[in-house]
Amino acid sequence: MKKRGIGIGCMYYGMGYGFSRPDVSAAEVEICEDGSIIVRSGEVDYGQGSDTIFCQMVAEELGIRYDTIQLITADTFATPNAGPTSASRLTYVTGNAMVKASRAIKKTLQSVAEEILGERDLLFLDEEIFSESHPERRISFRQLAKEGHLRGLPMVETAWHDITTKDVNPETGQGDAYSTYAYAAQLAEVAVDTETGEVEVLRIVAAADVGKAINPSNVEGQIEGGVAMGLGYALTEEIKEEGGYLKTRNLGEYMIPTSMDVPPIDPHIVEVPVSSGPYGAKGVGEPALIPTAPAILNAIANAIGVRVTELPANLENLHRLIREKERD
Amino acid sequence: MSKEPGKTLLKMKVNGKAVEVMVNPTWTLLRVLREELRLTGTKKGCEQGDCGVCTVIMDGRTVNACLVLALQTESKEIETIEGLGTADQLHxxxxxxxxxxxxxxxxxxxxxxxxxxxxxxxxxxxxxxxxxxxxxxxxxxxxxxxxxxxxxxxxxx
Missing domain, CATH: 1.10.150.120 ([2Fe-2S]-binding domain)
Structure with a gap:
């Protein structure tokens, strides 16, 4: 018989390293004579889209086109340290460094533009700098960059952002643990075969508070990918070892979800800006994954009254738990 | 093409172009694409047919290039990612x-x-x-x- 159930999983997650562990990131923004931009940072984009959103941030600050930016990353010969891609921290930590460096160089450009245009109420928009009150007084970003170089002004700025916290009292556990927190909740709907123990996940609804979605499509991708990883963690993925040797040595033995296994996913982006984040943003990488397994296990319990306490809830384990429950 | 000991001449078509390459009988199609023809768009992942990152099209059907011996592609037509589109003209x-x-x-x-x-x-x-x-x-x-x-x-x- 197939029984259906629903379950919810919720989580909060400390951004970055916390507990007084050093958590710093650097970015360098350089404006070339032709108005193109070089951004250097030790950050690593391994698919989560940090390169994309950092270019978005610099473009936003300087009012320039995204595709005029050349990004050089993760090269100790050329880039300042940004710390590791981990703890869902890049948007939150490196993002702040990007915004700081962009604003520092913008300040220099602003002073040059004020001198040339004779106005102070200047906007940087669509590759141009113009006066709000006298919009006919304008200069192209490209020309302004050249003027900056002709004056011998600093056309490169490095920014450093530090979110290292003070730590907590080891006796009471109270104090400054993390710089900020991310929140997420997911709902799973499952059908469990009471004969075989097979769990079919019918649907996942996943909401994540990301502060501000710098790139909504990227955030959805992170949520959907996180759910798929959480699904594998809940139902199939298991590292087996025997006598110190790994028995699951390839993707035929360590079973990750395929396109056939991933259910419809309904991602919801929640935006509650955090004042310490760039544009209010914080990370989403791990928060997207954490609630999935608890939601699925709660849905299994709701469907058949069996509480899974050891992962994965694969056929073998769930079948055994169902038989044990029948015996009691 | 000069004779190389232990190697055999393989003739096939890759992305519409006739290709002749000397191959060792133990080489896979993946090895020939990446190492001999330098078509590195075809990725090397698990090398045992689990992950599919080396998928190419052989005579209209997808295959894992890691599981096809190079000599099995004799006279066949192979399509790799390099043949799908160019940076200027994407598929x-x-x-x-x-x-x-x-x-x-x-x-x-x-x-x-x-x-x-x-x-x-x-x-x-x-x-x-x-x-x-x-x-x-x-x-x-x-x-x-x-x-x-x-x-x-x-x-x-």
Whole structure:
């Protein structure tokens, strides 16, 4: 018989390293004579889209086109340290460094533009700098960059952002643990075969508070990918070892979800800006994954009254738990 | 071509061009594509047919290039990601993948695109189930497949 159930999983997650562990990131923004931009940072984009959103941030600050930016990353010969891609921290930590460096160089450009245009109420928009009150007084970003170089002004700025916290009292556990927190909740709907123990996940609804979605499509991708990883963690993925040797040595033995296994996913982006984040943003990488397994296990319990306490809830384990429950 | 000991002349077509290459009988198609022909768009992953990142099209059907011996491709026609489109003129599937945000780390993408192309050539308007089955040999760890499936569904829309 197939029984259906629903379950919810919720989580909060400390951004970055916390507990007084050093958590710093650097970015360098350089404006070339032709108005193109070089951004250097030790950050690593391994698919989560940090390169994309950092270019978005610099473009936003300087009012320039995204595709005029050349990004050089993760090269100790050329880039300042940004710390590791981990703890869902890049948007939150490196993002702040990007915004700081962009604003520092913008300040220099602003002073040059004020001198040339004779106005102070200047906007940087669509590759141009113009006066709000006298919009006919304008200069192209490209020309302004050249003027900056002709004056011998600093056309490169490095920014450093530090979110290292003070730590907590080891006796009471109270104090400054993390710089900020991310929140997420997911709902799973499952059908469990009471004969075989097979769990079919019918649907996942996943909401994540990301502060501000710098790139909504990227955030959805992170949520959907996180759910798929959480699904594998809940139902199939298991590292087996025997006598110190790994028995699951390839993707035929360590079973990750395929396109056939991933259910419809309904991602919801929640935006509650955090004042310490760039544009209010914080990370989403791990928060997207954490609630999935608890939601699925709660849905299994709701469907058949069996509480899974050891992962994965694969056929073998769930079948055994169902038989044990029948015996009691 | 000069004679090399232990090697055999292989003649095939790669992305529409006739290719002649001296191969060792133990080499796979993957090795020939990447090491001899320098077509590194075809990725090397598990090398045992589990992950699908080395997917190429051989005479209209997708194969894992790591599981095909090079000499099995004699007189056959191979399509790799390099033959799908160029940076200036992307294939509609490539445009759709970009539009729908179907690429994250990108390592599965070449194989995924070729599986999608082979599917659409046989079945121009596949159902959701047919798309899922069509790319079921291509593992993706980043996307959860959602946007990849959307990109394939909406390639002509």
């Amino acid at each position: 509609p599937l490539q445009k759709s993948f970009i539009k729908h945000g179907a690429v994250q780390c990108g390592f599965c993408t070449p194989g995924m695109l070729l599986s999608a192309k082979a599917l659409l050539e046989k079945n121009a308007d596949p159902t959701l189930e047919e798309i899922k089955r069509g790319i079921s040999g291509n593992l993706c760890r980043c996307t959860g497949f959602v946007k990849i499936i959307k990109a394939i569904q909406n390639v002509h829309r």
